Amino acid sequence: MELSLNTATVRKQWNLAQIIDGCARHQIRGISPWRDQVAALGLSKTVSLLKQHDLTVTGLCRGGFFTAKDWRDDNLRAIEEAHELGAQCLVLVVGGLLPGSKDLILSRERVKDGIASILPEARKAGVPLAIEPLHPMQAAERACINTLEQALDICDQLGEGIGVACDVYHVWWDPKLEQQIRRAGKKRLLAYHICDWLVPTRDLISDRGMMGDGVIDLPLIRSWIEGAGYAGFQEVEIFSELDWWKRDPDEVLTTCKQRLRHC
Amino acid sequence: MELSLNTATVRKQWNLAQIIDGCARHQIRGISPWRDQVAALGLSKTVSLLKQHDLTVTGLCRGGFFTAKDWRDDNLRAIEEAHELGAQCLVLVVGGLLPGSKDLILSRERVKDGIASILPEARKAGVPLAIEPLHPMQAAERACINTLEQALDICDQLGEGIGVACDVYHVWWDPKLEQQIRRAGKKRLLAYHICDWLVPTRDLISDRGMMGDGVIDLPLIRSWIEGAGYAGFQEVEIFSELDWWKRDPDEVLTTCKQRLRHC
Numbered sequence: 001m002e003l004s005l006n007t008a009t010v011r012k013q014w015n016l017a018q019i020i021d022g023c024a025r026h027q028i029r030g031i032s033p034w035r036d037q038v039a040a041l042g043l044s045k046t047v048s049l050l051k052q053h054d055l056t057v058t059g060l061c062r063g064g065f066f067t068a069k070d071w072r073d074d075n076l077r078a079i080e081e082a083h084e085l086g087a088q089c090l091v092l093v094v095g096g097l098l099p100g101s102k103d104l105i106l107s108r109e110r111v112k113d114g115i116a117s118i119l120p121e122a123r124k125a126g127v128p129l130a131i132e133p134l135h136p137m138q139a140a141e142r143a144c145i146n147t148l149e150q151a152l153d154i155c156d157q158l159g160e161g162i163g164v165a166c167d168v169y170h171v172w173w174d175p176k177l178e179q180q181i182r183r184a185g186k187k188r189l190l191a192y193h194i195c196d197w198l199v200p201t202r203d204l205i206s207d208r209g210m211m212g213d214g215v216i217d218l219p220l221i222r223s224w225i226e227g228a229g230y231a232g233f234q235e236v237e238i239f240s241e242l243d244w245w246k247r248d249p250d251e252v253l254t255t256c257k258q259r260l261r262h263c
Numbered sequence: 264m265e266l267s268l269n270t271a272t273v274r275k276q277w278n279l280a281q282i283i284d285g286c287a288r289h290q291i292r293g294i295s296p297w298r299d300q301v302a303a304l305g306l307s308k309t310v311s312l313l314k315q316h317d318l319t320v321t322g323l324c325r326g327g328f329f330t331a332k333d334w335r336d337d338n339l340r341a342i343e344e345a346h347e348l349g350a351q352c353l354v355l356v357v358g359g360l361l362p363g364s365k366d367l368i369l370s371r372e373r374v375k376d377g378i379a380s381i382l383p384e385a386r387k388a389g390v391p392l393a394i395e396p397l398h399p400m401q402a403a404e405r406a407c408i409n410t411l412e413q414a415l416d417i418c419d420q421l422g423e424g425i426g427v428a429c430d431v432y433h434v435w436w437d438p439k440l441e442q443q444i445r446r447a448g449k450k451r452l453l454a455y456h457i458c459d460w461l462v463p464t465r466d467l468i469s470d471r472g473m474m475g476d477g478v479i480d481l482p483l484i485r486s487w488i489e490g491a492g493y494a495g496f497q498e499v500e501i502f503s504e505l506d507w508w509k510r511d512p513d514e515v516l517t518t519c520k521q522r523l524r525h526c
Contacts, residue, residue: 102479136398136399136436137464139436140436140460140478141463147438173367173409174399174409197403199403200404201467204400204464215403216365217367
């Protein structure tokens, strides 16, 4: 499985042009940029730099937040951008509770309806939508879809053109992980994100670990992913306010590559 | 549903004798003590104070940690103590990953085997065992049983004398919560713990909120619990390094009672 760099991993140190250049220098052949970085560099400039370095865009981060007010227009723009970038999928972080609400069931309905509403546009643009279930500790604020099972239930209801982004950080604990990865299969597995779960974890958002520094059995989960037929990249996505965001980004990329050989 | 006080809620301010006295003064009729507090006060002294104030012991916290080395003797002692205290159940926090291991599947097997091993003793002592699924963010360090579904699967395999402690803090996010509470039913629902999920949550362990200060729809979950036939106490358990552990404990108890009238 080839390595892709989710640009959040070095976003504190480098802008997108520098990250693209870094990928080229480190022979990393995949990239998954964030929309704010693409906007800062300019969409056409980003497309041209990606083409120049022949980088595969394994995903665009991110659409979603269907519980926010302006969700529809913003998601349609995200689909257009993903299409322009030739992204393999648009990653959906679906949003948490509706503002001011404690109604998790209604919030989840809204998310499903929101995805259903943009899915025809995504199909037309040839952009697969990848629901990313986030860790249950993010249910209130970021994503009220919290397990692969729940995401796949939605996929089954909505049909073609939709699948999941499986990020080990969010799903490693799930007793049904192997079963649900098998259920997803090649058709629904649109992206595979890696990092590690640190013990202790000091922050709910930005204390992810480098592969090998935590407790996730990455070879095992990878074997399930490959067994399910996934043949894409493995994308490193590390939010690390306390550690990796403070380091020399060239060291970060070198370490990602080294660790992948051992995990 | 009557109020029970999990003694962790004021453990930083009061010792167990003071907590028992506080419950009596505030007309709180249920209590769930922790074993270290019972040990500090003395088991027979605790029994006599509880009897003197006619307090119902809704649970003893805690047995478990089956992935630790001395798990068996310690759990047998916990069963004896729960029996002496007349506790309605012994709460099991089952333990996380085996020391030094990333093998979540094996750790979970060990937990199941451990529970199976002590269950005959618990039955003999008339002490129901209550598996408490902990939030997935605790999977590595405290409990590798993380959903009601997973806990109930174990209960179904082990038979009589075992059920679950349903703590809203750990399970509120679960898309299958209503379904699994119904599945548990009166027979398996041995304890119901409440507090709230704060937004933002600043710490993975000890930043729980007072009922009403967070985003958990407590009346809804309570309706599911009551609908499933649970007729026990609702037990307030708040770990709050940053807030409630710093307050006057009489204010904490008064607030618990007030909030229960409104949530």
